Amino acid sequence: MNGHAIVADGLHHTFAGVPALHRVDAAIRRGTITALAGPDGAGKTTLMRLIAGLLAPSGGLLRVNGLDPVADAGALRQRLGYMPQKFGLYEDLTVLENLDLYADLRDVTGDARASRLARLLSFTDLARFTSRPAGKLSGGMKQKLGLACTLIGSPDVLLLDEPCVGVDPVSRRELWRMVCQLASDGMTIVWGTSYLDEAERCSDLLLMHEGRVIHSGTPGELIASMTGRSMLLRNIEGNRRAVLRRVVCSERVIDGVLQGEAIRLVLAEPGRAPDSAGLGAGADAQLVDARPRLEDAFMALVGGGPMGVSPLADHLDRVEWPSGVDDTGAIEATDLTRRFGDFIAADRVGFRVRRGEIFGLLGPNGAGKSTTFKMMCGLLRPTSGEARVMGYDLTRSPGKARQQLGYMAQKFALYGNLSVAQNLRFFSGIYGLRGKIRDERIADMVRIFALGPYLDMSAGELPLGFKQRLALSCALMHRPAILFLDEPTSGVDPVTRREFWSHINGLVDKGVTVMVTTHFMDEAEYCDRIGLVYRGRMIAAGTPDELKRRARSDTLPDPTMEDAFIALIEREERTGESA
Known part of the structure; x- marks a missing residue:
């Protein structure tokens, strides 16, 4: 075991006779960051x-x-730190009180405690916030405090389970910088994630699927195996979502996703691309090689993604547009402002979303994005300004406005103690459905989303992918024209994410208008347009490719969406001028 901090040989585990791990062999090197990657339920x-x-x-x-x-266990406890997905911060306690509590639990006292706390507060840049309650920290700051609490015992081995779920790109990079510094000092770090762009950054990779390790090595080795299989379809004419559906049905393609104005696809075999002329993408469409990504390799290993067909969208009729409502005004914000005491959370935010468009509202934790989103949903009353959906003012006609929209909350606003069937009945009642029509709508959702085997299961016990299906079912029960999605795929694996977006793309083609918030930048590529919120103001708006072009520079000639997000915010901080 020289050179290896963690060794598993034939490791297996079952829960009530159901296998969760199947004969896992692994050797994790000391002083490295090893990604433990894979979908929800992989083990x-x-x-x-x-x-x-x-x-x-x-x-x-x-x-x-x-x-x-x-x-x-006693000896290992002093040498290992574990930060689970739901780390146990006490939200009523301050930052310093949480650190003191974990120092007590780790028996860190006296001068050692004082020096260690000072070092961790400096390391995480939380020294300015020691008196702030943990519950009032942003998502990224909570994760940094959780990391500091985990490090209070100076472990040799650090386990981080999904540390960046719900964290914006700026905070993700800060967290990654801190973890890299820990590894450079000799700490062994295991980084659990369902986001394969995070796994790409790690030194080593254990890729899991259905309780088995399907790859062990470096991310680069797996990415290199995809040479000649990752491509971009560019210069698309017409409806790119319709083109995507045709692309993924080709026998030569095993996966496809929208990437701004282009479509990213993975070939079944290197060098055997479909004929772009037969994809209905227009005479100028071109297929060009793209740099392979780890997510491409994962999709190839699991046999590819869904076919892009949405039984949900196929079942629904086109949205009827009320007379007198402009196609460009499905969702409107005019000088939308919200104050909390002296604090301005949203400052004269304005935008218009067209009918049948996907509009992404992006921003760092604490930027005002969620406040704006809640005002547009009618969940929060603005201090001033107007929020309208389908022509209805959410302040003057809240009931009529809410009947036009469906809302899927960030944490899936399901009642965990109720069964799947009870949740479906409850939410259909909220939207005013009764009798035969309610029963028919519920039966439709059960069939479309394959919820039948889970009807008697508590919603809180569902696998994450089925929680997402149930939450989307509840939001769509009344056939809304507007759909609000608040971080709808947070923590969800690539296959489930593709299934989800095949439904959303299908709904949009039926005339549904979608507004979405997300911290997952690849997901932002699905949007037709994006508004970037920072410090309560809209600092940039445009298509994903337009925002990437605005972020282009000599040092960043081909920025990703995450690069653009960070560059535009840094530019705003430097100049105070909107992009």
């Missing part, structure tokens, strides 16, 4: 909990720094 959290000694394995061997996590 990542189970493996982390075994490493942390929180579960006893059903069989096989596991050693952490030469110690058995169960038999040597």
